Amino acid sequence: MRAEIIATGTELLTGGSADTNSVFLSEELMLLGLETAFKTVVGDDEKDMEEALKRAMARVDAVIITGGLGPTEDDITRKVVAKITKKRLVLSEEALAAIRARLAGRGKDVLAANDRQALIPAGTRLLPNPAGIAPGFYIDEGGPFVAVLPGVPLEMRAMYSESLKPALDQRFGGKSFIRRRVLRTCGISESAVNQSIQDILRRSEPKVGLSVKETGVDVRIIARASSGEQAQALVDRTESAIREKLGDAVYGVDGVELEEVVGALLKQRRLKIAVAESCTAGLIGARITNIAGSSEYFERGAVVYSNLAKTEMLGVPAELIERLGAVSSEAAAAMAQGIKQAARTDLGLSVTGIAGPSGGTDKKPVGLVYTALTTPQGTTTAEYRLLGSREQIRMRASQMALDMVRRYLIG
Amino acid sequence: MRAEIIATGTELLTGGSADTNSVFLSEELMLLGLETAFKTVVGDDEKDMEEALKRAMARVDAVIITGGLGPTEDDITRKVVAKITKKRLVLSEEALAAIRARLAGRGKDVLAANDRQALIPAGTRLLPNPAGIAPGFYIDEGGPFVAVLPGVPLEMRAMYSESLKPALDQRFGGKSFIRRRVLRTCGISESAVNQSIQDILRRSEPKVGLSVKETGVDVRIIARASSGEQAQALVDRTESAIREKLGDAVYGVDGVELEEVVGALLKQRRLKIAVAESCTAGLIGARITNIAGSSEYFERGAVVYSNLAKTEMLGVPAELIERLGAVSSEAAAAMAQGIKQAARTDLGLSVTGIAGPSGGTDKKPVGLVYTALTTPQGTTTAEYRLLGSREQIRMRASQMALDMVRRYLIG
Numbered sequence: 001m002r003a004e005i006i007a008t009g010t011e012l013l014t015g016g017s018a019d020t021n022s023v024f025l026s027e028e029l030m031l032l033g034l035e036t037a038f039k040t041v042v043g044d045d046e047k048d049m050e051e052a053l054k055r056a057m058a059r060v061d062a063v064i065i066t067g068g069l070g071p072t073e074d075d076i077t078r079k080v081v082a083k084i085t086k087k088r089l090v091l092s093e094e095a096l097a098a099i100r101a102r103l104a105g106r107g108k109d110v111l112a113a114n115d116r117q118a119l120i121p122a123g124t125r126l127l128p129n130p131a132g133i134a135p136g137f138y139i140d141e142g143g144p145f146v147a148v149l150p151g152v153p154l155e156m157r158a159m160y161s162e163s164l165k166p167a168l169d170q171r172f173g174g175k176s177f178i179r180r181r182v183l184r185t186c187g188i189s190e191s192a193v194n195q196s197i198q199d200i201l202r203r204s205e206p207k208v209g210l211s212v213k214e215t216g217v218d219v220r221i222i223a224r225a226s227s228g229e230q231a232q233a234l235v236d237r238t239e240s241a242i243r244e245k246l247g248d249a250v251y252g253v254d255g256v257e258l259e260e261v262v263g264a265l266l267k268q269r270r271l272k273i274a275v276a277e278s279c280t281a282g283l284i285g286a287r288i289t290n291i292a293g294s295s296e297y298f299e300r301g302a303v304v305y306s307n308l309a310k311t312e313m314l315g316v317p318a319e320l321i322e323r324l325g326a327v328s329s330e331a332a333a334a335m336a337q338g339i340k341q342a343a344r345t346d347l348g349l350s351v352t353g354i355a356g357p358s359g360g361t362d363k364k365p366v367g368l369v370y371t372a373l374t375t376p377q378g379t380t381t382a383e384y385r386l387l388g389s390r391e392q393i394r395m396r397a398s399q400m401a402l403d404m405v406r407r408y409l410i411g
Numbered sequence: 412m413r414a415e416i417i418a419t420g421t422e423l424l425t426g427g428s429a430d431t432n433s434v435f436l437s438e439e440l441m442l443l444g445l446e447t448a449f450k451t452v453v454g455d456d457e458k459d460m461e462e463a464l465k466r467a468m469a470r471v472d473a474v475i476i477t478g479g480l481g482p483t484e485d486d487i488t489r490k491v492v493a494k495i496t497k498k499r500l501v502l503s504e505e506a507l508a509a510i511r512a513r514l515a516g517r518g519k520d521v522l523a524a525n526d527r528q529a530l531i532p533a534g535t536r537l538l539p540n541p542a543g544i545a546p547g548f549y550i551d552e553g554g555p556f557v558a559v560l561p562g563v564p565l566e567m568r569a570m571y572s573e574s575l576k577p578a579l580d581q582r583f584g585g586k587s588f589i590r591r592r593v594l595r596t597c598g599i600s601e602s603a604v605n606q607s608i609q610d611i612l613r614r615s616e617p618k619v620g621l622s623v624k625e626t627g628v629d630v631r632i633i634a635r636a637s638s639g640e641q642a643q644a645l646v647d648r649t650e651s652a653i654r655e656k657l658g659d660a661v662y663g664v665d666g667v668e669l670e671e672v673v674g675a676l677l678k679q680r681r682l683k684i685a686v687a688e689s690c691t692a693g694l695i696g697a698r699i700t701n702i703a704g705s706s707e708y709f710e711r712g713a714v715v716y717s718n719l720a721k722t723e724m725l726g727v728p729a730e731l732i733e734r735l736g737a738v739s740s741e742a743a744a745a746m747a748q749g750i751k752q753a754a755r756t757d758l759g760l761s762v763t764g765i766a767g768p769s770g771g772t773d774k775k776p777v778g779l780v781y782t783a784l785t786t787p788q789g790t791t792t793a794e795y796r797l798l799g800s801r802e803q804i805r806m807r808a809s810q811m812a813l814d815m816v817r818r819y820l821i822g
Contacts, residue, residue, distance in 0.1 A: 011622055013437055013447045014591065014633060018429050022452075026424055036424045037459055041433075041450035048448055055466055180425070211422060222425060275714075281700035282693025285714040289692035292768055292801055300720035303686075303696040303712030305705075309754070313711065313724075343720070357703055390703055 001172050002037040003029050004056040008067040008077055009151055010043040021066045021149075021156050028160060030222075032168055033176040034062055044074040053084045057144045062172065064164075067151030069134040071114050077148055078119055085139055085146065087121035094126055095135045102133055125167070131158040138167055145171055178224050179231040181239055181253055186216035186403045188249040193217045196245040206234050208242075214388075214395045215258065219246075251406055258402045259287040265409040266297035266347075273405065274343035275301040276314055276335040278326065278352040279369065283398045299343045304335065314338025325364065327352050329381045332370035340374045347408075348374040351401045355390045367393050371401040373408055380404070412583050413448040414440050415467040419478040419488055420562055421454040432477045432560075432567050439571060441633075443579055444587040445473055455485040464495045468555045473583065475575075478562030480545040482525050488559055489530055496550055496557065498532035505537055506546045513544055536578070542569040549578055556582055589635050590642040592650055592664055597627035597814045599660040604628045607656040617645050619653075625799075625806045626669065630657075662817055669813045670698040676820040677708035677758075684816065685754035686712040687725055687746040689737065689763040690780065694809045710754045715746065725749025736775065738763050740792045743781035751785045758819075759785040762812045766801045778804050782812045784819055791815070 005026065007019040019041055026036035037060055042052045049068075056063040068077030082089045095118035103114060117134040120126060127136035127147070132155040138147035147164055149156045185193065190212050194201065197219070201208050206223035219242055223234035243250055252261050266273060275284050285301035288294055302313045307326055310316040316334040324330050332352050340348025353369030360366035367386040372379055382404060386396045416437065418430040430452055437447035448471055453463045460479075467474040479488030493500045506529035514525060528545040531537060538547035538558070543566040549558035558575055560567045596604065601623050605612065608630070612619050617634035630653055634645035654661055663672050677684060686695050696712035699705055713724045718737050721727040727745040735741050743763050751759025764780030771777035778797040783790055793815060797807045 011620065011631070013450065014441065014631070018431055018434050019450075020429055023429050030425065037454065037456070038463065039424065039430075039452035043448065045448070051470060052449065059462060209422065220422070220425070277693070277696075280697065281709070282688070282696030282712055282714065285688075285693030285716075286691065286697055286805075289716060290802060290805070295716060298692070299717050300724065301693055301712075301714030301716070302724075303693065303714065305696075305700065305712070306710050309711035312753070313713075342723070391701060394697075394701070 001034050001062065001175060002060040003034045003062040003064060004038040004040065004060040005036060006049075006052050006056055006063060006065045007039070007041045007151075008044065008049060008065060009041075010045075010074075012041045013043050021151070021153055024153070024157060025064055025066070025160065027180075028165065029062075029064075029168070030178045030180060032165070032173050033178055034168070034172055035178070044068060044076060046076055046080060049076065049080045050084055053080060053146075057084070057146065060144065062145040062168065063147070065146070065148045066156055069117065069136065069148065069150050071116050071134075075116075078121065081139075081146065081148060082121040085121060087123060087139075089119045090122045091115075092118050092120045092126060092135075095120060098128060098135060099133055127159050127163040129155055129159055130162055131155045136164070138164065140167065140171055176224060176226065177228040177231040178222065179228065179235045180223075181221045181235050182255075183219040183221070183239065183242055183246070183250050184216065184252045184256065184258075185219065185246060185249040186251050186258060186399055188217065188246065190217050193219065193246065193249075197242055200238065200241055200245075206238050208238065214392055215399050248407060248410065251403070257287075257290075258399060258406065260291055262402050262405050262409070263288065263291045263294055263297060265406065267293075269409060271347060271409075272297050272299050272343075272345040273347040273349060274299045274339045274345045275401075276339035276348065276350040277301060277303050278305060278310070278335070278350075279355045280351050280394050280398045280401070281305055283394055284349070284351065284401055287398055287402065299345045300339075302339055302342070310335060314342065327354055327364055327368060327370065329370050329372075329383060332372035333374075333379045333381050336372035336374040336379055346376065347405065349401055349405055351397050353384075353386075353393070353397055355393045355397075357390055369393070369397045369400065371397070371404050373404050375408060380408075412445050412473065412586060413471040414445045414473040414475060415449040415451065415471040416447060417460075417463050417467055417474060417476045418450070418452045418562075419455065419460060419476060420452075421456075421485075423452045424454050432562070432564055435564070435568060436475055436477070436571065438591075439576065440473075440475075440579070441589045441591060443576070443584050444589055445579070445583055446589065455479060455487060457487055457491060460487065460491045461495055464491060464557075468495070468557065471555065473556040473579065474558070476557070476559045477567055480528065480547065480559065480561050482527050482545075486527075489532065492550075492557065492559060493532040496532060498534060500530045501533045502526075503529050503531045503537060503546070506531060509539060509546060510544055538570050538574040540566055540570055541573055542566045547575070549575065551578065551582055587635060587637065588639040588642040589633065590639065590646045591634075592632045592646050593666075594630040594632070594650065594653055594657070594661050595627065595663045595667065595669075596630065596657060596660040597662050597669060597810055599628060599657065601628050604630065604657065604660075608653055611649065611652055611656075617649050619649065625803055626810050659818060659821065662814065668698075668701075669810060669817065671702055673813050673816050673820070674699065674702045674705055674708060676817065678704075680820060682758060682820075683708050683710050683754075683756040684758040684760060685710045685750045685756045686812075687750035687759065687761040688712060688714050689716060689721070689746070689761075690766045691762050691805050691809045691812070692716055694805055695760070695762065695812055698809060698813065710756050711750075713750055713753070721746060725753065738765055738775055738779060738781065740781050740783075740794060743783035744785075744790045744792050747783035747785040747790055757787065758816065760812055760816055762808050764795075764797075764804070764808055766804045766808075768801055780804070780808045780811065782808070782815050784815050786819060791819075
């Protein structure tokens with residue numbers, strides 16, 4: 001069974017905003033065995049939206065529309081769906097009651113403006129909005145299934161999970177099963193991954209593909225079978241085969257981030273870490289503490305952008321910087337030792353490098369990065385030559401540094 | 412004149428990856444007077460791609476396809492375009508020479524695999540690839556204009572700017588002119604912006620709209636006229652009218668980030684800054700140093716996640732933290748003073764708060780954030796109650812802190 005997602009909103013066409021709702025939706029539909037064949041973005045224009053909906057209804061089994069349910073003149077989705085499905089717009093008492101309950105205590109003007117949002121094509125099924133005002137709805141009358149969700153991501157997700165998913169599952173579930181897993185890797189190049197798992201990449205089922213991200217190479221496995229168990233078994237077998245080839249380079253699966261993996265390992269070992277950052281200048285601290293509960297293992301960080309800061313905050317000898325440069329293996333080591341000592345933590349991590357675009361020399365080009373990790377067993381350093389823009393080099397440097405901690409903790 | 416952008420690639424439909432090329436393209440097309448009416452995403456499936464291309468050619472004046480030009484079996488764009496436009500695929504000697512020049516020195520196998528990429532529908536115009544291997548092409552024979560670009564963003568952008576843009580300009584330029592500006596604001600709510608510029612928002616030309624981002628509220632102006640000068644004058648007049656209402660809340664235009672604005676002001680005034688971060692834990696340092704050349708004004712940062720770090724690195728009295736809490740106006744002030752003194756900079760900036768999701772109390776709820784700025788004139792503090800996820804609260808806190816610096820520098 002195939003689906004089309006239609007995202008509406010002129011702001012998605014005039015640059016600046018990308019449609020992210022459909023990334024969530026296509027992932028969810030897949031779990032129900034619905035393959036997203038098309039995604040269409042269309043502006044707040046009646047004719048264009050009519051054209052998009054007509055096309056979608058002619059070419060797929062399920063159409064999910066997001067956006068255009070608000071209280072303003074621009075919000076025309078209800079009207080277009082009613083016209084194309086040949087239904088009248090009627091005021092839903094149920095929707096009206098829900099809207100008024102949510103707006104209880106506000107003025108009459110507010111209520112009147114929001115009443116529009118209770119207009120629903122006659123005979124359609126209401127989808128309550130657990131996180132906002134406008135309700136959604138769906139039509140399931142034997143022809144293509146058509147559902148309308150709000151454009152605000154939080155409301156769209158809540159409405160999908162609580163109400164639309166069960167309805168879709170009832171109509172489409174249990175026919176074909178798709179399971180998906182992404183293996184996330186770090187510290188191994190795309191061509192090296194390609195070389196290692198060449199024979200697996202060539203198989204037609206399950207489908208295995210690579211995507212290169214700033215965090216490393218992701219390996220995607222998608223399996224389809226006539227039962228969920230079979231599809232899952234296919235994914236599991238393929239995952240094992242890939243892990244056997246790639247070993248420690250795989251740091252996690254699906255949406256997991258390296259800072260989560262490192263955080264979980266630190267927590268489990270009851271170890272504390274402190275970081276000293278030059279070229280990444282806070283990025284590693286910010287990433288580690290993006291994880292709720294990180295105060296259990298993250299003690300402090302020193303953002304030592306100037307050479308004076310390296311000396312004053314971490315005790316890196318000025319003479320060392322003078323002789324070998326702030327971007328050197330020796331400076332990285334002194335920084336890691338310095339922060340571990342100052343913070344009295346189990347681990348001290350450091351990064352120093354040249355993020356560019358200027359500041360590079362023949363001997364020390366843009367992208368040259370050193371990381372160091374001081375542990376109770378001593379200090380290890382590593383050298384990298386990273387590619388990309390300033391932002392990419394900084395992100396990759398933070399990834400390499402976190403990966404150094406991960407490899408130590410699992411080693 | 413209207414355009415449709417078709418992004419091809421199964422990875423754009425199976426979750427994980429969003430199509431970002433079309434954000435760049437729709438922005439560029441607008442400058443040529445071409446309005447993007449539809450965006451379609453379709454997988455590497457011949458039938459689906461044929462359907463998408465046929466529909467696009469029937470409903471718009473210009474179709475831009477991205478992706479599917481590589482050397483593998485999955486790369487079917489050339490074939491589909493040839494079929495739908497009723498042309499044969501022929502080997503382009505010009506394309507072949509360019510591909511071979513780029514791959515000079517590699518093995519014969521590599522060459523053979525890449526030769527496929529020199530197959531172009533007969534009679535189409537070649538678009539050289541300044542950043543990669545696969546050339547693009549376009550068809551301009553009186554019917555809808557059809558162009559094909561690579562999917563790799565870097566190659567797509569280079570090919571667009573160097574070759575496709577002039578061809579589109581020749582065909583479509585000079586008829587209708589669109590100019591666009593986004594005014595970026597911080598520290599003012601959506602409803603307050605709405606209230607202030609209500610009459611401007613209601614006008615039909617130029618179109619003015621609001622988008623709420625983590626950085627604040629963006630105000631978008633889009634003007635269309637029969638000359639570029641007229642459209643620009645309309646944008647300029649509207650911008651002035653909006654700025655008059657919103658005043659200092661506007662920190663920049665278009666793609667500018669607050670850290671760029673703050674950096675430029677610091678550079679101009681020859682002032683140096685240092686930061687002390689608790690709940691943002693490095694995010695402000697990372698943002699400031701995302702700007703090339705920031706070492707001129709950014710000296711150091713202290714990521715004081717633990718209370719001990721606040722006392723040891725910044726001299727915040729343990730007794731103060733004990734009595735008033737680490738999340739307090741007084742702690743923020745002591746942190747800002749402490750980092751300014753340690754770094755001997757002109758300015759010291761600090762943030763402390765509760766990012767959540769846990770750790771909040773009735774008196775100090777999740778989202779409570781204090782910022783402080785110490786200048787040669789003294790210390791100012793501010794209190795915020797921010798909404799959103801942990802990540803959003805941290806981002807918003809960093810934005811408020813940077814905005815405090817901006818407002819001081821322009822004050």
